[in-house]
Amino acid sequence: MRTFYxxxxxxxxxxxxxALALACSSNDEPRPSASAExxxxxxxNTGGGSSADGKLPNEDTTLDDDASDTTDVDHDAQVADxxxxxxxxxxxxxxxxxxxxxxxxxxxxxxxxxxxxTDPKSWDTDGDxxxxxxxxxxxxxxxNLAKMGTxxxxxxxxxxxxxxxxxxxxxxHSHKPNSAVLNxxxxxxxxxxxxNPDGTTGIxxxxxxxxxxxxxxxxxxxxxxxxxxxxxxxxxxxxxRLKNFAENRRSYFHYVLMSHRYTYYDNASRSWIDxxxxxxxxxxxxxxxxxxxxxxNDFFVAATIVHELGHNxxxxxxxxxxxNYKPNYNSVMNYKYQFDGVDTDxxxxxxxxxxxxxxxxxxxxxxxxxxxxxxxxxxxxxxNGDKKFDARVSFDINGDQSFxxxxxxxxxxxxxxxxxPRSSVQKRDIAAxxxxxxxxxxxxx
Numbered sequence: 001m002r003t004f005y006x007x008x009x010x011x012x013x014x015x016x017x018x019a020l021a022l023a024c025s026s027n028d029e030p031r032p033s034a035s036a037e038x039x040x041x042x043x044x045n046t047g048g049g050s051s052a053d054g055k056l057p058n059e060d061t062t063l064d065d066d067a068s069d070t071t072d073v074d075h076d077a078q079v080a081d082x083x084x085x086x087x088x089x090x091x092x093x094x095x096x097x098x099x100x101x102x103x104x105x106x107x108x109x110x111x112x113x114x115x116x117x118t119d120p121k122s123w124d125t126d127g128d129x130x131x132x133x134x135x136x137x138x139x140x141x142x143x144n145l146a147k148m149g150t151x152x153x154x155x156x157x158x159x160x161x162x163x164x165x166x167x168x169x170x171x172x173h174s175h176k177p178n179s180a181v182l183n184x185x186x187x188x189x190x191x192x193x194x195x196n197p198d199g200t201t202g203i204x205x206x207x208x209x210x211x212x213x214x215x216x217x218x219x220x221x222x223x224x225x226x227x228x229x230x231x232x233x234x235x236x237x238x239x240x241r242l243k244n245f246a247e248n249r250r251s252y253f254h255y256v257l258m259s260h261r262y263t264y265y266d267n268a269s270r271s272w273i274d275x276x277x278x279x280x281x282x283x284x285x286x287x288x289x290x291x292x293x294x295x296x297n298d299f300f301v302a303a304t305i306v307h308e309l310g311h312n313x314x315x316x317x318x319x320x321x322x323x324n325y326k327p328n329y330n331s332v333m334n335y336k337y338q339f340d341g342v343d344t345d346x347x348x349x350x351x352x353x354x355x356x357x358x359x360x361x362x363x364x365x366x367x368x369x370x371x372x373x374x375x376x377x378x379x380x381x382x383x384n385g386d387k388k389f390d391a392r393v394s395f396d397i398n399g400d401q402s403f404x405x406x407x408x409x410x411x412x413x414x415x416x417x418x419x420x421p422r423s424s425v426q427k428r429d430i431a432a433x434x435x436x437x438x439x440x441x442x443x444x445x
Contacts, residue, residue: 097123098133108197110153113137117198118152126197128155129418130252141248147214149206153198155417157189157309161209161218162244163258166226170293175258176220177301182207184302188354192412203417208253219244221257228262231279232286233435237262241286251420254285254312256305262290264437277338277440278304280311281433283419287312294442300339303332303354304438310356311436314416319357319409325398326406328364328375331357333411335440336398346376356411366403369393 091100103113104120111117118125118132125132130145135152138144150156163175182205189203196202210218221240228236237257245255263274280287287308294300310333317324317333325336327348332338333356340350342357361375371389374381382388384395396403419433 094120095123095132097131098137104132108153108199110151110198116152119197124418126151126153126155127417128157128203129420130156134252139248139252143248143252145252148208149204151198151204154196154200155194155203156206157203157417158206158249158253159208159256159309160245160249160253161207161256161258162221162240163209163218164221164223164226164260166224166260168226168260168292173293173295174220175260175289175291175295177207177209177258177305178298179211180298181302181305182209184298184354185305188302188306191355193358194412194415217246217249217253226260227274228257228259228288228290231262231264231288231435231437232281237286237288250285254287254309256308257286257288258295259288259290260292260295262288264435266437273437273439275439275441276437277442278308278438280308280436280438281419282311282316282436283314283416284312284433285419291442299341299352299354300442303338303341306354306356307332307338307438307440310411310415311438312419314419315356315411315414316436317438319407319411320414323398323400323404323406325400326364326408327397328361328406328408329357330361330408331355331411333357335438338438338440339442346374346379347381348375356415357409358412359408359410361408363408364397364406366396366398366406367394369395369397 091102093099094101095104097104097118099113099116099118099120101120103116104118105115106119107115107117109117113136116132116136123131126135130150132152134143135145135150135156137146145156145158148158150158161177163177165172165174165176167173186205186207189205192202194201194203208215208217210216210220221244223240225236228234231237240257241255245253249255261274262276262279263272264276264279265271266273277291278287278289287305289301289304289308291297291300291304310331315331315333316322317335318326319329319331319333323329324334326334327336330337330342332342332354336348337343337350341352342350342355344351344353362373362377364375369383370391371383371393372380372391380389383397384393394403398404398406
C-alpha cells in the first residue's frame with residue numbers, strides 16, 4: 001500500500017509525480033487506510049471493541065486495490081486528495097509510528113487524528129508498548145483500538161478473557177469474570193501513581209469479556225475439560241488460545257483463560273500440582289486464573305487477575321526477587337496480600353485494597369528487628385508475639401526458614417507494559433519469558 005503525503009489541494013503534475021516517487025521509495029510500514037466510519041474517531045472511555053477475527057462490524061479495512069499501478073497519475077492524485085479530505089494521516093513520519101509529523105503536534109492534548117498531541121520523535125509517546133499510530137488509526141491487522149478506548153497520551157492495557165463452565169467440586173458455575181470483578185481491576189490500575197503525557201495519573205485497563213456490542217473477543221470455551229494440563233505451556237492452553245484468540249490481537253492483548261484448575265509438574269516434590277491459584281508468563285501476555293470453587297468471590301478473582309497480570313508486566317513475588325510473604329512488600333504480588341489486599345494502616349494484615357507496591361515500607365533485617373517502629377517507622381509491631389516491643393529481635397517473619405534483609409519494591413515504577421521486543425537491541429536486553437506458578441493457596445485448595 002502507498003504512503004500518502006500531504007500537500008496543497010491544488011497540485012501541478014510535476015509536483016504529483018515527485019510526490020509519487022517519494023511515496024514509492026518510503027520505508028514506512030504499509031498501513032491500511034482508516035474507513036470513513038473511523039476517519040474522525042477520538043479515543044474515549046466508552047470504547048467499542050473488536051470481534052473474534054479482529055474486525056468491527058461493517059468495518060472497511062480494504063487496502064488500495066490499485067496499489068500495483070504506478071502510472072495512473074490522475075488516479076493517485078485523486079487518492080491523495082481523498083486522503084487529505086478524509087483526515088488520513090499523510091506526510092513525513094520521523095518516528096515510523098504511522099502518524100505524519102504534521103499531525104503529531106506535541107501539545108500533550110489529544111484532539112483527533114489530525115491533531116494527536118503526540119511526540120513526532122517518539123514511536124510510543126505514552127510508553128505503553130502500543131505505537132501512537134496503532135492507538136489512533138486502524139492497525140495493520142485491522143484492529144480499531146481507538147474505538148476500544150485507547151489514547152496515545154494515556155497508558156492502556158488490553159485484556160481478553162475466555163472462560164470455562166463446569167460442575168466440578170461444587171454446583172454448576174461459570175468462571176466468566178463479571179463486571180464487579182473487572183471494576184475492581186480497573187480501579188486498581190486507575191489509582192496507580194504512573195504519570196501520563198496528558199498530565200493525568202493511572203493506567204486504563206480495557207477488558208473484552210464478550211460483553212456485547214463490539215466487544216465480542218471473549219467467549220466461553222466449549223469443553224467438558226475443567227483442568228488445564230501443563231498450564232500456559234501445555235498443548236491444551238495453546239490449542240484453546242489458537243482457536244479463540246484472534247491472531248491480529250497477539251501483539252496488543254493479554255490473553256486470560258479463566259479455568260477451574262490447572263496442573264504443573266513440581267520438580268521439588270516430583271509430583272503434579274493442581275492447587276495453584278494461577279500461572280503466567282514473566283514477561284509475556286498469557287495467564288491463567290484458576291480459583292476452583294472460589295470463582296464467586298469477586299475480590300479473590302480480581303486480585304488474582306492483577307497478580308497474574310503483574311507477572312506479565314515483569315513483577316516477581318517479591319517485586320524484583322522471589323522472597324515471598326514479606327510483610328513490608330505491600331503488593332498483591334506478595335502471597336501475604338494477594339487475597340487480603342494490601343495494608344493501608346502500617347500493620348501487616350491486609351485491608352482489602354488491590355494495589356502494587358509503591359516502595360513506602362522500611363527494610364526489615366530479620367536478625368535485628370526493631371519492634372518499636374514496625375514497618376512504617378511509626379506503628380510498633382510485636383514480631384515474635386511475646387507481648388513486648390523490643391529494640392532488637394531476631395525472628396523469621398516471612399517463614400522461609402532463613403534470616404534475610406527484607407525490602408519493599410516500587411512495582412509501579414518497574415512494570416513493563418510492552419512484553420514484545422521491537423528491535424534487535426531490545427531482544428538482547430529482554431530476557432526470555434519464564435512460566436511462574438502461583439501457590440498462594442486458598443482454604444481447601
